[in-house]
Amino acid sequence: QVQLVESGGGLVQAGGSLGLSCVVSGRTFSTYGMGWFRQAPGKEREFVAAISWGTGSTDYADSVKGRFTVARDNAKKTVYVQMNSLKPEDTAVYYCAASTRIGLSSKTYEYNYWGQGTQVTVSS
Secondary structure, eight states, X not given: OEEEEEEOOEEEETTOOEEEEEEEEESOTTOOEEEEEEEOTTSOOEEEEEEETTTXXXXXXXXXXXXXXXXXXXXXXEEEEEXXXXXXXXXXXXXXXXXXXXXXXXXXXXXXXXXOOEEEEEEO
């Protein structure tokens, strides 16, 4: 199995920044890429960003493009998302996920493993 553990969530004022990390452990040999998703109360889980382990290719949701940056450290099996210029609408539980699919995906059903989530709250 694969285990994912997110960290770095917290409370920040609008316009501020937060960085989230996700450490991957276990049987990671078959994973291709990592995704970040978020879910606000009463809303569906939505795609935020993705990155491939192999090439570092990235993908971003339009809502975060230009504000969020995703990166990875293959040696440490860690993915990171730097969130800048945060808005109240960014408030959500943020999840990292691992996929065995070849190619990046923005779809929740194409991810096989999920972390427990970390709360990000942006106050106005």
